[in-house]
Amino acid sequence: MKLEDICEYIKNKDCIVIAFTPMDLDKARELNRKLFDYLPKERILMDTNTAGIGYGLDYGFTVMERARLNALKGDSELQQPLATGVTNALAAREAWLKMDPFWGPREIRTPLWETLTGIINILAGADYIMTMHPLTMQTVNEIVEVLMSGKLGKAEDIMDWVSWKI
Amino acid sequence: MPWKAVSPIEVYKLLPRTNCKECGEENCMAFAVKLVNMETKLELCKPLLKESKYKENYEKLKTILSPMVKEIEIKSAEKTVKIGGEYVMHRHELTYINPTPIAIDVDDSMSKEDITKRIEFVENFEYEYIGRKLYLDLLAVRSVTNDPEKYKETVKFVSENTSLPLVLCSLNPKVIEAGLFVLSDASPLIYAATKDNWREMADVVKKHRASVVLFSPGDLNMLVSLVNTYLKLGIEDLALDLGTFTGSKGLAYTINAFTKLRWKACNEDYKFARFPLIGTPIVAWDEALLMNSLLIRIGNLGFKLLGILPSLRNILPLTIREIADATDSKVLVGQQWLDKEIENLLVGAMTPDSAMKYFKITPSKAVITGGDRTDIILAALKTDTTALILTGNIYPEEIVLNEAEKNKVSVLLCPYDTYTTVRKIESYRFTVRYMNMKRLSRLVTELEKKIDLPSVLEELGLVS
Incomplete structure (x- = not known):
């Protein structure tokens, strides 16, 4: 599929495009640059690729973080909202493999794996999150709400945790 | 000033340049190269430490080579866990040095059988991930009873049954001192000095040369004031805890506060922030329980569960x-x-x-x-x-x-x-x-x- 052909087609449609590149900021810049020729900036999201916990999460995280920091410092080729497919987390076998009961039921491991990957990506600056499990969606939404409300904690709530009887 | 890479030449010029080999290297240049690669320690150069004419150079080298976040060692007789020692805020600027260790708690109200069980769980916990084994790193002993004798007994029992380094947790300096008393050949981490107990805790910490966490939940000014006080008292092995608030009770604050502190340390050379940060997700215990029960009963979260199609x-x-x-x-x-x-x-x-x-x-x-x-x-x-x-x-x-x-x-x-x-x-x-x-x-x-x-x-x- 040639970029020129598809761009010609989508530029006349009412849609948003996700510019997907494989964990490489130079490629992300290049693709954005090319897309700018066809589409207004308001119609481009960028996805620098996501990796799940235990499957290269830190690489995905650091690329996303660099993209956002560079954008904030004025790199106009990276100033697009970040999209992330956190379902990639399921590439890790531990997210679905039948394992010793010690590691918990896999029905919980799957959304947990996806949710944690999602939260970590939010911390790297993700703006748009794609998930598969309904529980992930629910939890990530709640956490975003909590993070945006930004309340100050009450010190007396946790002051004496050291001596709590748990 | 953010961390900057140092050139070996710069370091070499400040070394004694006698090629005495006391550090184990062939010559001073080789030592300098290892220093900038973080493969050896400055303190291995004995002449630099001993001879007064090098004093100034030693101080200079310490400044240019030391990490932005101080490295603290928590030791048992057999094992050492290092925290902090970081040079940069973001991994892509250089790399991260010490992985974050995880501590699991036991407390002095537990029976010996329960403690043994918990210790066995922690010691045997192992997960092999692509050729690399993951372990739990530390045991934290909490004082629930607030009774020094009881605590002493518990710490003694725990230290005899584990090889892992310990974190001693109590806000009562007398309890901490009782715990330190039985740990003569280890250097545990003390949790914690606060605005209420800092004076007595400083005496205990100083006497036993232990490292200590300064705990000031939600109060950044108080934290900085505590750091300042402890530095003036000559206590430099510190770690900081700004309080771990969870969920709608302040998770956002916690993330912001931790980020700001680390930013100050790495990018603004703010000396009161240049210490490892401690998070205590244990305070989320009741919420974790709640979350767990929610997770198990997916149906209660606003979805009508008709079934899960297995593959x-x-x-x-x-x-x-x-x-x-x-x-x-x-x-x-x-x-x-x-x-x-x-x-x-x-x-x-x-x-x-x-x-x-x-x-x-x-x-x-x-x-x-x-x-x-x-x-x-x-x-x-x-x-x-x-x-x-x-x-x-x-x-x-x-x-x-x-x-x-x-x-x-x-x-x-x-x-x-x-x-x-x-x-x-x-x-x-x-x-x-x-x-x-x-x-x-x-x-x-x-x-x-x-x-x-x-x-x-x-x-x-x-x-x-």
Whole structure:
């Protein structure tokens, strides 16, 4: 599929495009640059690729973080909202493999794996999150709400945790 | 000022340049190179420490080589855990030095049996991930009773039964001192000095030369004031805890505060922030419980759960017999185990070393490989394998058959090449033919178990 052909087609449609590149900021810049020729900036999201916990999460995280920091410092080729497919987390076998009961039921491991990957990506600056499990969606939404409300904690709530009887 | 890479020449110029070899290197230049690569410690250069004429150079070197976040060592008699020691805020600027350790708690109100059980859990916890073993790092002993004698006894018992370094947790300096009393050959981390106990805690910490956490939940000014005070008292092994607030009770604050502190340390050289940060997710205990119960009862979270469609892979595991049928294989070993189920399929085409990583984490599997790959086959037999499928009609060596017989692993000899074999199995796996009643009825019972069919029909409006 040639970029020129598809761009010609989508530029006349009412849609948003996700510019997907494989964990490489130079490629992300290049693709954005090319897309700018066809589409207004308001119609481009960028996805620098996501990796799940235990499957290269830190690489995905650091690329996303660099993209956002560079954008904030004025790199106009990276100033697009970040999209992330956190379902990639399921590439890790531990997210679905039948394992010793010690590691918990896999029905919980799957959304947990996806949710944690999602939260970590939010911390790297993700703006748009794609998930598969309904529980992930629910939890990530709640956490975003909590993070945006930004309340100050009450010190007396946790002051004496050291001596709590748990 | 953010951290800047130092050149070996810059370091070399400040060293004694006598090539005395006391540090173990051939010459001062080699030592300088190792220093900038963080492969050795400045303190190994004895002349630099001893001779007064180098004092100024030593101080300069310390400044340019030391990390932005101080490195603190928590030690038991056998093990050392390092925290902090970081040079940069973001990993991509350089790298992170010390992985974050995880501590699990025990407390002095627990019975000895419970403590032993918990310690065993922590010590034996191990997860192998792609050739690397993950462990838990520390034990935290909390004082719930606030009784120094009881605490002393508990710390003694714990330290005798574990090799892990300890974190001593109490806000009562007398309790902490009692705990330190029985830990003469270790240097634990003390948790914590606060705005109420800093004076007494400083005395204890200083007396025992321990490292200490300064705890000031939600109050940044107080934290800085505590750091300042402790530095003035000559106590430099500090770690900081701004309080871990959870959920809507202040998670956002916690993340912001931790980020700001680390930013100040790495990018603004703010000396009151240049210490490791401690988070205590244990305070989320009741919320974790709540969350757990919510997780288990998915239905309560605003979704009507009609059923979970399991993938065919899981509800219809293949038996060895079915694989043998699908691939026109001859059974060389294990006629009697043909009804065993296969959960995973792996193709062994790598070297045994690389394949082992996958073999180890994949239970009840069938391994597909050539009959002449004795190395791979023997590697597979060492792990949880149910069947071997040898492709290309290559008859295996006698040793393979003997080993397989011993491990109760079926061996199939298949006439096709590996690719064709896999394809045949996969296409068989996802078809349920009506003449195969066993497979069919199994599919129906599994689906009935997992799906609330009457509710689905009702939601669809198909029943009145």
